[in-house]
Amino acid sequence: MNTRTSGKTIAIIGGGAAGMMAAARLAEGIKSLQEKNSTQEIKIVLFDKNDHLGAKVIISGGGRCNVTTGIADIKKLLENYPRGAKFLRTAMHNFSPSKVMEWFESHSVPLKTEEDLRVFPQSDNGKDIVGALEKALAPITKLHLRTNVTNISKRTGFIIQTKKETITADYLLIATGGSAYRQTGSTGDGYAFAQALGHTITGLAPSLSSFITKEPYPKDLAGVSFTQTEITLASNTSPTETKHFTRKGPLVFTHRGVSGPAIFALSGMAAYETFSPEKPHQLSINFVPKLSHTELLNKLQEQANLHGKKEFKNFLDIFLPKSLCEVITHILIKQKKLTSEDMHAGQMNAELKKETAKLIQAFPLTITGRSPGEEFVTAGGVPLTEVDPNTMESKICPNLYFAGEVLDIDGFTGGFNLQASWASGYLAGESILSQV
Numbered sequence: 001m002n003t004r005t006s007g008k009t010i011a012i013i014g015g016g017a018a019g020m021m022a023a024a025r026l027a028e029g030i031k032s033l034q035e036k037n038s039t040q041e042i043k044i045v046l047f048d049k050n051d052h053l054g055a056k057v058i059i060s061g062g063g064r065c066n067v068t069t070g071i072a073d074i075k076k077l078l079e080n081y082p083r084g085a086k087f088l089r090t091a092m093h094n095f096s097p098s099k100v101m102e103w104f105e106s107h108s109v110p111l112k113t114e115e116d117l118r119v120f121p122q123s124d125n126g127k128d129i130v131g132a133l134e135k136a137l138a139p140i141t142k143l144h145l146r147t148n149v150t151n152i153s154k155r156t157g158f159i160i161q162t163k164k165e166t167i168t169a170d171y172l173l174i175a176t177g178g179s180a181y182r183q184t185g186s187t188g189d190g191y192a193f194a195q196a197l198g199h200t201i202t203g204l205a206p207s208l209s210s211f212i213t214k215e216p217y218p219k220d221l222a223g224v225s226f227t228q229t230e231i232t233l234a235s236n237t238s239p240t241e242t243k244h245f246t247r248k249g250p251l252v253f254t255h256r257g258v259s260g261p262a263i264f265a266l267s268g269m270a271a272y273e274t275f276s277p278e279k280p281h282q283l284s285i286n287f288v289p290k291l292s293h294t295e296l297l298n299k300l301q302e303q304a305n306l307h308g309k310k311e312f313k314n315f316l317d318i319f320l321p322k323s324l325c326e327v328i329t330h331i332l333i334k335q336k337k338l339t340s341e342d343m344h345a346g347q348m349n350a351e352l353k354k355e356t357a358k359l360i361q362a363f364p365l366t367i368t369g370r371s372p373g374e375e376f377v378t379a380g381g382v383p384l385t386e387v388d389p390n391t392m393e394s395k396i397c398p399n400l401y402f403a404g405e406v407l408d409i410d411g412f413t414g415g416f417n418l419q420a421s422w423a424s425g426y427l428a429g430e431s432i433l434s435q436v
């Protein structure tokens, strides 16, 4: 069956963060046009292969949905996007984190900003975020749920094919997301749709993933976390060149390696690097980044003078969690810098002090891989040179728009990816509205 509707039809593929926000913006705009007695009939059709909207939004932030960030300064905000910062400038000014917060609060979702500036619904329930969007888009939007769009082409309008029907639309927004967490429906279909309409696609890579280490000791430290570390990843890009990626932030040991916001950010910065047991990368962790190296050496000596009778591994717990002190003690024994676990702090010589400080401020780990299939976002997508940042319209195919993770945009953890989806979806909705 081929359904051609009278008036203008706007089709949105993808009922995730970007698609829902675009539909909500359009629905509210169309409603106000209708109230002004506009005779134009405008329809929105939204397709999603799931049986409900916002599958990924609901599971985001561990179900709590880190909806945006409390960073108000747009320049600072954009520092959190390894790819897409410049492109997002207009969209972020147009629908900034403060405006996103205002939007949800005025749609009956009270929010809270945590100490680290992550913003969540007060209910800690991502379903409330999706519920507000559903309510806003509902009056005008015809939902096609459990509907997998299989093919897109363009003649005078866009021809959208599903298993059941073919729909023609005047405007098309591709908001199909990336290809991370494929079980949520985001399987990268939008890349093929964009290509069918004349676009290219950049290389794709996992971003925001945990790291797997060669060393076994993270297993003994699993669950041990740090609120502030400084980590550096040295990537041997060629036999003669080494790239260094550095980031400050929280870190947690896992059974297989390391994770947490600082690791996620570093994995995003190094998204296009290859990690394997054959091509490992060296990670260095500074557990006390607030102390200079000399300050740490002095503190170690000061503590050794004060607690000279304490066993070496116990005296280190002034600086570090007990389990990490034990690991460091074992490494020092293996390196033959420490003769035994029972050695007393007061017996520490200059070399042992230096090596201990090195392990506290440059703890070495060999990264052999990323946790497979567990990345939060996809780096890469529709190249930003092919899309107008002021409207989100394709520069290649008129009346085609993109929003969200399908674009070559990705941010760090902390609400930045949803913020990019809200802002680009809102701008796409607004731009289409100004065209119809």
Ligand SMILES: Cc1cc2nc3c(=O)[nH]c(=O)nc-3n(C[C@H](O)[C@H](O)[C@H](O)COP(=O)(O)OP(=O)(O)OC[C@H]3O[C@@H](n4cnc5c(N)ncnc54)[C@H](O)[C@@H]3O)c2cc1C
Residues within 6 Å of the ligand: 013, 014, 015, 016, 017, 018, 019, 047, 048, 049, 050, 054, 055, 056, 057, 059, 060, 061, 062, 065, 066, 067, 068, 147, 148, 149, 150, 175, 176, 177, 178, 180, 181, 184, 185, 186, 187, 188, 189, 190, 375, 376, 377, 403, 404, 405, 406, 414, 415, 416, 417, 418, 419, 421
């Ligand atoms: C576990 C996890 C936790 C996260 N937590 C956070 C967080 O707390 N804060 C944050 O900022 N970011 C978070 N992110 C990232 C963020 O959720 C995504 O970047 C964001 O949801 C992307 O939005 P989107 O609308 O572009 O795509 P998506 O939300 O992925 O939506 C795309 C939609 O398109 C549909 N679709 C795809 N292809 C088709 C097709 N052929 N036919 C029909 N429908 C189709 C899919 O079913 C899907 O519903 C998290 C990601 C994951 C995986």
